[in-house]
Amino acid sequence: xxxxxxxxxxxxxxxxxxxxQGSGGVHEHMYPAAGEIQGTVPPxxxxxxDAAARAAQEALPGWRAWKPADRSRVLILRxxxxxxx
Numbered sequence: 001x002x003x004x005x006x007x008x009x010x011x012x013x014x015x016x017x018x019x020x021q022g023s024g025g026v027h028e029h030m031y032p033a034a035g036e037i038q039g040t041v042p043p044x045x046x047x048x049x050d051a052a053a054r055a056a057q058e059a060l061p062g063w064r065a066w067k068p069a070d071r072s073r074v075l076i077l078r079x080x081x082x083x084x085x
Contacts, residue, residue: 005031007039012048015055023047 007029011018023045028037044052063071 005034005036005038007041010039010041012042012044014048014052015058019048 009020011020012022013019020042022042024043025045027041027043029039029041030036031038066074
């Protein structure tokens with residue numbers, strides 16, 4: 001029986017965009033038990049952190065306008081969706 005050790009594509013999520021590469025380059029993720037490269041991961045660099053902070057600042061007024069119960073519901077649903085995936 002063979003086990004699929006491939007890693008699904010990993011992206012940075014910044015300002016509603018998926019970035020396959022970060023300003024921190026590309027990191028090869030290795031499966032330690034076999035020493036095999038499983039896939040790549042985009043490390044965030046300073047530029048990505050700055051872009052994420054700007055995106056968060058821009059999104060805050062809209063997010064703040066939501067009722068707390070609605071924000072809570074969205075966060076719970078998002079957490080469940082991530083846990084299922």
